[in-house]
Amino acid sequence: MSNATLYYTTTSCGASNFIAAHRAGILGSKLKAYQADIGTHKVLTGPKAGSDFYAINPKGNVPAIVLADGTLLNENSATLQWIVDNAVTPVGAKNGTVERYILQSKLSWISSELHGTVGGLFNPTLSAEVREHLVAKSYQKLQFLNDVELADGRKFFVGSGFTVADSYLYIVLSWSPHIKLDLSKFPNVEAYFKRISELDFVKEAHAAMAKASPTTLSRKLSRPFLKLRQLLKRCF
Numbered sequence: 001m002s003n004a005t006l007y008y009t010t011t012s013c014g015a016s017n018f019i020a021a022h023r024a025g026i027l028g029s030k031l032k033a034y035q036a037d038i039g040t041h042k043v044l045t046g047p048k049a050g051s052d053f054y055a056i057n058p059k060g061n062v063p064a065i066v067l068a069d070g071t072l073l074n075e076n077s078a079t080l081q082w083i084v085d086n087a088v089t090p091v092g093a094k095n096g097t098v099e100r101y102i103l104q105s106k107l108s109w110i111s112s113e114l115h116g117t118v119g120g121l122f123n124p125t126l127s128a129e130v131r132e133h134l135v136a137k138s139y140q141k142l143q144f145l146n147d148v149e150l151a152d153g154r155k156f157f158v159g160s161g162f163t164v165a166d167s168y169l170y171i172v173l174s175w176s177p178h179i180k181l182d183l184s185k186f187p188n189v190e191a192y193f194k195r196i197s198e199l200d201f202v203k204e205a206h207a208a209m210a211k212a213s214p215t216t217l218s219r220k221l222s223r224p225f226l227k228l229r230q231l232l233k234r235c236f
Contacts, residue, residue, distance in 0.1 A: 003068040004086075006033040006079070007043070007056060010209045011174075013115060014062030016167040017079050022205040023162060024087035031086070035213060036062055044214050076115075077107045080164035092163045099159065106158050106165045114141045115172050121179035138181055146186035153188060155195055162199065170196040 006021060008014030014036075021027050034046030041053045041060050048056070057064040057074060065073040065082055073079050081104065084092035093099030118138045121131065149157070157165045173193045176183050183190040196202060 016171040017063040019205040020164045020167040150188040
């Protein structure tokens with residue numbers, strides 16, 4: 001029986017939680033997952049479909065995990081660690097270990113340094129000057145990721161196996177074609193992204209999200225991801 005509910009969208013950072021939960025083996029048991037539209041602020045799927053998403057999460061953003069007692073968890077550093085602690089298949093180190101603190105540090109870096117920088121490029125009202133500044137800052141973050149974090153060509157961001165940090169970093173990197181950031185400038189980052197995108201369970205999670213989309217909206221919701229896949233084919 002499910003004891004929590006995840007609200008997400010298929011291409012935002014909320015999707016990283018769906019991918020992590022899929023890998024963790026908890027979707028449909030410990031965690032139910034429903035889609036929300038953060039443009040209209042409506043719940044799209046599940047028993048609350050059509051309702052005001054603000055009534056669930058006053059911030060109106062995803063990911064949002066609502067626990068059985070009604071507690072709302074928001075922001076990836078919290079929601080992804082909840083998934084770690086409830087996983088059947090491990091997707092992160094146990095709480096209280098040094099490895100867990102390292103994982104938390106990496107999640108915070110993705111959130112504050114990378115996501116917090118590149119996310120600004122989605123704003124269509126940016127002036128050319130501001131956009132140029134954000135692109136330069138984004139490339140600084142990607143250079144650090146390339147030259148320091150992934151310098152040894154590691155397969156995964158933290159440790160020897162897939163963790164929630166990989167699901168988060170992968171989704172943020174997947175936005176690059178849409179915001180016109182060139183990952184080919186950073187070969188270690190590009191290679192890392194390609195490896196994660198080709199994992200079977202990552203592909204399965206994307207397919208499950210597409211299948212879960214409302215029938216009347218499935219084409220509309222899948223267009224961004226289909227476009228992304230087409231762009232990625234050109235990148236690699």
